[in-house]
Structures are given as C-alpha cells and as structure tokens.
Amino acid sequence: GAVVSQHPSWVICKSGTSVKIECRSLDFQATTMFWYRQFPKQSLMLMATSNEGSKATYEQGVEKDKFLINHASLTLSTLTVTSAHPEDSSFYICSGFTSDTQYFGPGTRLTVL
Amino acid sequence: DAKTTQPPSMDCAEGRAANLPCNHSTISGNEYVYWYRQIHSQGPQYIIHGLKNNETNEMASLIITEDRKSSTLILPHATLRDTAVYYCIVRPLGTGNQFYFGTGTSLTVIP
Numbered sequence: 598g599a600v601v602s603q604h605p606s607w608v609i610c611k612s613g614t615s616v617k618i619e620c621r622s623l624d625f626q627a628t629t630m631f632w633y634r635q636f637p638k639q640s641l642m643l644m645a646t647s648n649e650g651s652k653a654t655y656e657q658g659v660e661k662d663k664f665l666i667n668h669a670s671l672t673l674s675t676l677t678v679t680s681a682h683p684e685d686s687s688f689y690i691c692s693g694f695t696s697d698t699q700y701f702g703p704g705t706r707l708t709v710l
Numbered sequence: 711d712a713k714t715t716q717p718p719s720m721d722c723a724e725g726r727a728a729n730l731p732c733n734h735s736t737i738s739g740n741e742y743v744y745w746y747r748q749i750h751s752q753g754p755q756y757i758i759h760g761l762k763n764n765e766t767n768e769m770a771s772l773i774i775t776e777d778r779k780s781s782t783l784i785l786p787h788a789t790l791r792d793t794a795v796y797y798c799i800v801r802p803l804g805t806g807n808q809f810y811f812g813t814g815t816s817l818t819v820i821p
Contacts, residue, residue: 704753
C-alpha cells in the first residue's frame with residue numbers, strides 16, 4: 598500500500614502558541630488529502646478536505662481560522678493549529694487518496710499545556 | 711453517506727477465523743464498502759474494499775450480501791496482532807468523496 602508520513606509524531610506546546618503538522622505522501626501524488634482528529638476512546642472525526650492548489654473544505658463545526666490547512670504540492674499538506682488551547686489536545690491524523698483508497702499517516706499526538 | 715452499524719466489541723480465539731459483520735441497509739448503488747483497522751495509537755490501516763462481488767487479498771476476505779445491505783470481513787486465522795478496532799465505511803468512488811468513520815468494532819484476539 599501507499600505510504601503517508603506525518604511530522605512530528607508528538608508535540609507538546611504552551612497554550613496560545615501555534616503548532617504546524619506536516620503530512621507527506623511518500624510514494625504517490627495526492628491531489629486530495631484529509632485531516633482527522635481523534636479524542637481518546639472515540640472514533641476519527643473528519644476535520645477537512647485538503648485540495649492541492651485550492652482552499653480546503655472544512656466540515657461543519659470546524660473553525661477554519663483556527664485550523665489552517667495548506668496543500669501547496671502534490672505530496673505535502675500542512676495543518677496549523679493556531680492559538681492552541683488545552684481542548685485542542687488530540688490525536689491528529691492525515692490521509693492521502695490514491696487508487697480509490699485512502700491511506701493514513703501514523704498520526705500526531707498534540708498536547709497543549 | 712450511508713450509515714453503517716457494527717457491534718461494539720467481539721472476541722476471537724487465536725488461530726480461528728474472525729468474522730466481523732457490518733450493516734449498511736441504506737447503501738446506494740454507487741457506494742463501495744471499505745474496511746480499515748486501527749491498532750491503538752496508530753493511524754488506520756486499509757484492509758480491503760468492494761462493490762458487490764466478494765473480494766480477497768492477503769489480509770482478509772470481504773463477503774457482501776446479494777442485496778448489498780450487509781457485509782462481513784473475515785480474518786481467516788486471527789493472531790494477537792489482529793487485535794484492533796475495525797471500521798466499516800461506505801462511500802462512492804471518487805477523489806473528493808470523504809470517508810466518514812463510525813464507531814467500529816473492537817476485536818480482541820484471545821490466546
């Protein structure tokens with residue numbers, strides 16, 4: 598299967614700071630990538646659809662000014678959590694779409710103190 | 711997107727076949743059935759997908775009923791490493807079509 602990487606794998610930051618998470622498709626080009634958030638003991642919640650060269654599409658209830666998504670190339674999408682607060686602490690997972698299938702990264706654990 | 715219903719948890723003895731059911735009674739004609747699994751604190755792993763014919767790969771088999779309202783994922787010889795949460799998702803083909811995850815089935819393989 599196709600490989601997706603994320604960086605960093607975990608990050609701890611202070612409240613009020615911004616954090617950037619990178620998502621890369623290593624062996625395929627992804628015109629579309631997705632970002633999910635997962636709280637403990639819950640399922641994955643789709644946050645947004647990231648389209649290369651255009652604006653992301655956010656799911657209802659997700660603040661686009663807080664979760665900035667940039668998909669500048671066919672292999673890289675970034676998620677920036679701006680002015681992070683403790684309630685933003687979560688497991689963030691990205692995925693790339695190829696061959697009618699979605700392949701996921703390993704996830705990034707964000708802890709906001 | 712069609713909703714799916716899965717049992718919240720299942721146990722399976724190591725070495726035996728694990729049969730994970732999924733109901734998707736409102737599935738549309740152009741929607742595929744996908745299965746993923748998530749091992750604790752990792753990203754989901756693709757397993758298999760299909761439209762209406764049964765499918766098999768090196769990981770599992772997917773059996774879809776003739777009316778397509780339900781499906782079963784079969785792990786032929788479960789191992790301890792198959793302990794995970796298994797998600798059944800239905801979605802149309804196409805790059806821009808999202809995958810929405812339900813609550814899944816937590817499978818525990820017992821030694």
